Amino acid sequence: xxxxxxxxxxxxxxxxxxxxxxxxxxxxxxxxxxxxxxxxxxxxxxxxxxxxxxxxxxxxxxxxxxxxxxxxxxxxxxxxxxxxxxxxxxxxxxxxxxxxxxxxxxxxxxxxxxxxxxxxxxxxxxxxxxxxxxxxxxxxxxxxxxxxxxxxxxxxxxxxxxxxxxxxxxxxxxxxxxxxxxxxxxxxxxxxxxxxxxxxxxxxxxxxxxxxxxxxxxxxxxxxxxxxxxxxxxxxxxxxxxxxxxxxxxxxxxxxxxxxxxxxxxxxxxxxxxxxxxxxxxxxxxxxxxxxxxxxxxxxxxxxxxxxxxxxxxxxxxxxxxxxxxxxxxxx
Numbered sequence: 001x002x003x004x005x006x007x008x009x010x011x012x013x014x015x016x017x018x019x020x021x022x023x024x025x026x027x028x029x030x031x032x033x034x035x036x037x038x039x040x041x042x043x044x045x046x047x048x049x050x051x052x053x054x055x056x057x058x059x060x061x062x063x064x065x066x067x068x069x070x071x072x073x074x075x076x077x078x079x080x081x082x083x084x085x086x087x088x089x090x091x092x093x094x095x096x097x098x099x100x101x102x103x104x105x106x107x108x109x110x111x112x113x114x115x116x117x118x119x120x121x122x123x124x125x126x127x128x129x130x131x132x133x134x135x136x137x138x139x140x141x142x143x144x145x146x147x148x149x150x151x152x153x154x155x156x157x158x159x160x161x162x163x164x165x166x167x168x169x170x171x172x173x174x175x176x177x178x179x180x181x182x183x184x185x186x187x188x189x190x191x192x193x194x195x196x197x198x199x200x201x202x203x204x205x206x207x208x209x210x211x212x213x214x215x216x217x218x219x220x221x222x223x224x225x226x227x228x229x230x231x232x233x234x235x236x237x238x239x240x241x242x243x244x245x246x247x248x249x250x251x252x253x254x255x256x257x258x259x260x261x262x263x264x265x266x267x268x269x270x271x272x273x274x275x276x277x278x279x280x281x282x283x284x285x286x287x288x289x290x291x292x293x294x295x296x297x298x299x300x301x302x303x304x305x306x307x308x309x310x311x312x313x314x315x316x317x318x319x320x321x322x323x324x325x326x327x328x329x330x331x332x
Contacts (some may be wrong), residue, residue: 040301045180054140073102073310075112078296080262080303084203084241085332092116092153093326095124095247095266096160096309099141100323106145109310112325114148120199121146121153122206124266125160125247129313130173137166137173137317138179147187154199155189158208158245160266161216162313167193168213192245194232205240207233207260215248216267218286224251230259236260249292249306250285258300262330263304270294270308273319280321294324 092113102108113121127142149155159167167177181191190197192208199206209232214222236242236259244260247267255263271280271293279291294308310323 012206028131029088033102057249062319066317069318069322070312071102071110071321073112073325075116075325075327077327077329078305079329079331080305081331082241083260083332084239084261085330086203087332088234089120089165089202089330089332090116090118091243091264091328091330092118093124093264093305093307093328094121094127094145094310095264095307096269096311097142097145097161098126098129098311098313099138100311101141102310102323109325112146114152115173116309116325116327118246121149121155122243122245122264123155123157123244124264124307125158126162126266126309127157127160128162130162130165131313139176143180143183146184146189150184150188155183156197156206156208156239156245157189158247159163159193159210160247161213164210164213185242196233198240203240204243205237206243206245207236209233209244209255211246215251216285218284219286221250224254226254226257228238229254247299249304250290252292252297252304253299255304256299260302262328263302264307264326264328265292265304266291266303266307266309268306268308269312270318270321270324272312272315272317272321274321294321 123146126136127146128139130137142320146155146157163177163180166173166180184229192206193210196205196207198204209229211232215224238259242259242261244255244258244263246255246260246263246265247266249263249268252263252265265283268280268283268290271282271290273281274293275281278289280290282288282294283290292304292306294306297304297306305326305328307322307326308321310325
């Protein structure tokens with residue numbers, strides 16, 4: 001004889017089976033599970049579509065920024081103070097044009113500098129690229145900019161590693177550098193190759209340092225001894241506000257130690273791609289996140305203004321890093 005509890009349980013089971021078809025319930029659950037899996041599959045596919053759309057928009061945005069930054073420039077201002085001058089003096093600093101053209105015959109670039117109306121223009125080198133294109137070195141764009149400016153302002157030009165290359169490797173380039181320099185000088189540009197001049201009616205002395213090609217080698221930096229700069233240009237003169245045009249900024253501590261009150265440099269192209277906080281990503285020497293990538297740097301009472309340049313070469317990319325015309329206001 002069954003106990004009352006067992007009998008009651010049997011009654012409920014039988015009642016449930018009669019009232020609800022269990023097999024149909026299983027089918028319903030299985031169908032719901034398949035529908036859920038199908039919805040998940042659809043969600044995953046749509047998610048990948050969203051990811052691809054986002055990547056496409058990101059890539060297009062990057063291409064747009066790169067195109068903009070490689071075809072445009074900005075004007076940036078820096079201030080330097082000295083007790084060696086009686087009145088303020090304004091320089092415009094150009095570097096690393098690498099044959100780029102902004103407007104017809106660089107009229108946009110020349111107009112921007114004319115509008116600034118500086119007391120003098122400094123060129124830190126690499127106005128062209130020492131790589132033949134269709135069998136020739138295209139130096140005309142840089143030549144045109146400097147000679148046009150020399151018609152209105154004193155222009156002092158130092159060499160970068162590309163000028164130094166065609167100057168040194170005459171077997172490959174012949175007398176191209178001599179012809180280039182001659183055209184600059186005829187237009188009134190003062191070229192400084194391990195030479196110094198004093199700007200008339202001022203207490204400003206400008207020196208152009210022309211370092212050997214080995215000081216621009218990639219990956220492993222060549223160390224510079226204390227006698228290197230004096231061997232090239234002699235000693236600085238502390239009676240003057242001493243400006244040093246030195247293309248490679250890596251040696252700023254050496255320039256400051258030599259006695260340069262103001263060093264102007266280029267070469268690094270702003271690090272090619274610039275990231276927030278981190279700054280420039282890579283230098284021409286294949287150094288990641290270079291210490292000297294662009295802007296103003298100070299050691300003691302010595303200052304370096306490092307131009308991010310105007311053009312590119314080899315890696316034709318500028319991202320969040322447009323070319324720049326630098327204005328340096330030296331305050332007495």
